[in-house]
Amino acid sequence: MKKCQQCDVQVNTHTDFCPLCNEPLIVISEFDTPPLYPVISEQKKKPGKLTFLAKVFLLVSIFTTATCLIVNLTVWRGVFWSLPVAGGIIVLWLLVGLPLRGGINLNYMLIAQMVGVQLYLLLIDSLFGAKGWAITYVNPFLYIAVAITISLFVVLYRVEWQNYLFTLVLMAAIGVCSFLNILFQWGRVPWPNMLAALTDVMIVFGLLIFAPDKLKKEIRKRLHL
Amino acid sequence: METIQNKDTWYKLDTAAKLYPAILSPKQASVFRLSCILKEPVDPEILQAALTVTIRRYPTFNVRLKRGIFWFYFETNEKLPMIRTESVHPCQLIDPKENNDFLFQVSWFESRINLEIFHGITDGSGGLEFLKTLIYYYLLLQGKTVQTSGMIRTLEQTADPEETENSFHRYYDPHLQSSRGEEKAYHLSGKTLLEHQLRLIHGLIPAEELVNKARSYQATVTEYLTAVLLSAFFVVDNGQSDPDKIVKISVPINLRNLFPSQTLRNFSFFVNVGERFRNRQTGFDILLSTVKTQMKSQIRKDLIAARMNPNVSMEKNTALQVVPLDIKQALIKQVHRIVGDDLFTCSLSNLGVIKMPESMAPFISRFDFSLSISERVPLNCSICSSNGIVSCTFSSSLREASVEQAFFRILAADRLPITIESNQNSGKQ
Numbered sequence: 001m002k003k004c005q006q007c008d009v010q011v012n013t014h015t016d017f018c019p020l021c022n023e024p025l026i027v028i029s030e031f032d033t034p035p036l037y038p039v040i041s042e043q044k045k046k047p048g049k050l051t052f053l054a055k056v057f058l059l060v061s062i063f064t065t066a067t068c069l070i071v072n073l074t075v076w077r078g079v080f081w082s083l084p085v086a087g088g089i090i091v092l093w094l095l096v097g098l099p100l101r102g103g104i105n106l107n108y109m110l111i112a113q114m115v116g117v118q119l120y121l122l123l124i125d126s127l128f129g130a131k132g133w134a135i136t137y138v139n140p141f142l143y144i145a146v147a148i149t150i151s152l153f154v155v156l157y158r159v160e161w162q163n164y165l166f167t168l169v170l171m172a173a174i175g176v177c178s179f180l181n182i183l184f185q186w187g188r189v190p191w192p193n194m195l196a197a198l199t200d201v202m203i204v205f206g207l208l209i210f211a212p213d214k215l216k217k218e219i220r221k222r223l224h225l
Numbered sequence: 226m227e228t229i230q231n232k233d234t235w236y237k238l239d240t241a242a243k244l245y246p247a248i249l250s251p252k253q254a255s256v257f258r259l260s261c262i263l264k265e266p267v268d269p270e271i272l273q274a275a276l277t278v279t280i281r282r283y284p285t286f287n288v289r290l291k292r293g294i295f296w297f298y299f300e301t302n303e304k305l306p307m308i309r310t311e312s313v314h315p316c317q318l319i320d321p322k323e324n325n326d327f328l329f330q331v332s333w334f335e336s337r338i339n340l341e342i343f344h345g346i347t348d349g350s351g352g353l354e355f356l357k358t359l360i361y362y363y364l365l366l367q368g369k370t371v372q373t374s375g376m377i378r379t380l381e382q383t384a385d386p387e388e389t390e391n392s393f394h395r396y397y398d399p400h401l402q403s404s405r406g407e408e409k410a411y412h413l414s415g416k417t418l419l420e421h422q423l424r425l426i427h428g429l430i431p432a433e434e435l436v437n438k439a440r441s442y443q444a445t446v447t448e449y450l451t452a453v454l455l456s457a458f459f460v461v462d463n464g465q466s467d468p469d470k471i472v473k474i475s476v477p478i479n480l481r482n483l484f485p486s487q488t489l490r491n492f493s494f495f496v497n498v499g500e501r502f503r504n505r506q507t508g509f510d511i512l513l514s515t516v517k518t519q520m521k522s523q524i525r526k527d528l529i530a531a532r533m534n535p536n537v538s539m540e541k542n543t544a545l546q547v548v549p550l551d552i553k554q555a556l557i558k559q560v561h562r563i564v565g566d567d568l569f570t571c572s573l574s575n576l577g578v579i580k581m582p583e584s585m586a587p588f589i590s591r592f593d594f595s596l597s598i599s600e601r602v603p604l605n606c607s608i609c610s611s612n613g614i615v616s617c618t619f620s621s622s623l624r625e626a627s628v629e630q631a632f633f634r635i636l637a638a639d640r641l642p643i644t645i646e647s648n649q650n651s652g653k654q
Contacts, residue, residue, distance in 0.1 A: 001644075007630060008637040009428070010644045019426050019647035020630035037425075037648040038311050038334050214233075221235045224296045224546075 107167035136187035140196035175200025240393035316597035473499030
């Protein structure tokens with residue numbers, strides 16, 4: 001036990017200076033107090049290489065996008081080719097950046113990537129000839145692939161299945177686009193979108209048949225009803 | 226052993242808890258720590274076993290925070306909470322990803338058991354109930370002969386459904402509302418420690434002597450210590466600040482004492498007690514009298530209800546309910562800045578006397594209670610009393626301990642014996 005004469009308090013800490021005024025302490029009893037708190041390592045977390053690399057890539061992305069935009073506008077040849085470059089960079093971030101960042105729900109990541117890629121391909125299609133290949137073939141098949149992947153998660157990862165359940169609800173909502181494609185005849189041939197619409201119907205009925213109560217509870221939770 | 230919680234169980238955040246996810250950051254962890262210092266070194270294996278039992282009794286602790294479309298919510302966490310050795314500074318942000326998704330953590334060092342809790346799941350009273358159960362099972366599993374004496378919640382007794390209720394809703398009266406507008410308070414500033422550091426200074430005072438001292442002024446311990454804390458701010462400022470600025474101490478109130486409730490979730494409010502720098506030299510007796518008057522005039526059931534009801538009204542507002550979560554979070558953050566941290570200089574939270582069964586008392590040295598800090602409020606004071614010792618803890622992110630120094634010097638000058646302990650193990654700063 002020690003004493004600080006300036007503060008007139010006893011001090012029971014492994015230090016030679018008063019925690020209050022920083023003045024030297026006087027020893028008043030040789031009884032050795034066990035340490036009260038651990039010595040905390042003060043090493044600051046060094047930013048990972050990935051963080052640094054991510055910053056470099058972010059700067060490169062901005063530079064590339066800006067340069068392409070300036071060149072595109074300065075030497076205008078009737079095509080907005082800098083848009084697919086910018087879109088491509090965004091899609092690259094979605095496909096590579098999101099998984100590397102971590103911490104995001106796998107299903108939401110898949111949906112974000114799917115929507116990103118679909119929009120990007122629609123953009124390219126519309127800029128270069130508007131032949132409708134994206135809306136006719138790529139988008140519906142991409143939708144089917146993601147829906148099947150998430151459905152497999154629901155079956156395989158039962159422990160966390162509530163998370164996937166809500167993702168399926170989101171997929172069912174996105175699947176409405178296929179019906180709109182068929183209804184307004186946006187695609188060149190209807191069958192790929194019919195397959196996607198069928199997948200959507202299967203998801204909806206699958207949810208209603210296999211997990212009606214769970215589904216209701218999950219929706220109540222998410223919407224705070 | 227029966228599991229008392231259905232895995233599909235989920236909870237809306239209580240009225241007070243809705244604030245915390247919005248303001249959460251490493252600089253505002255909204256975490257408090259309750260520590261129990263035992264008389265023997267902690268056995269980590271038994272502590273883990275005790276925690277595994279205890280969590281089954283407290284369904285509102287056995288949760289993880291999830292994002293909904295409009296609000297956050299808690300859902301049952303099917304993982305197990307794991308104890309850890311104390312290896313970081315107190316009251317840091319709890320990262321659920323590193324904590325099996327739990328919003329509280331139990332750590333140990335030598336003979337001390339720490340329970341750190343994110344304020345979103347409970348307040349000091351709820352946290353204390355959990356810690357008491359944890360200590361009970363720890364001692365029981367150690368083979369000690371201990372009884373609950375009706376003071377500890379165990380798995381043997383049926384949990385009261387009221388324990389999980391949002392008591393703010395139970396006592397909500399839409400017709401009783403008052404404005405929360407208040408004058409902004411003075412804020413302490415200075416050179417700070419590193420971001421992840423927090424200095425704790427505990428001042429240990431014999432309970433009997435402190436109670437007698439407060440009584441000699443016809444005041445309660447909280448009123449007396451609040452006046453001492455205001456005096457400490459005046460000493461530190463030494464006439465530097467604008468005389469019109471006001472130092473305000475935020476004193477949390479356990480609403481369970483005013484509105485009967487068994488809830489283990491947040492059910493506390495606060496009153497702000499203050500004095501202007503202009504009146505710094507009026508003398509301690511007059512300052513204490515001002516504190517007593519302000520506290521008595523504010524701690525009235527009807528006035529407290531009128532101040533807490535607007536929070537529930539906002540929560541129930543249909544237009545606000547359908548605002549997407551992220552926008553709502555941004556709004557709450559701004560509102561908190563206006564009616565939160567700006568309005569007080571420092572908190573003084575007194576948990577009161579922690580009563581333990583007689584059979585458990587011989588194994589316990591004392592309890593400590595610590596609060597986290599924020600960027601605007603870099604110093605907080607928390608108090609609890611156990612085994613005849615009042616532990617008065619200052620948590621601070623400031624390099625200088627000038628307020629703490631002035632506070633304990635005032636008490637020492639008032640002839641109270643004080644023993645200081647700190648988490649600063651090193652020498653001179």
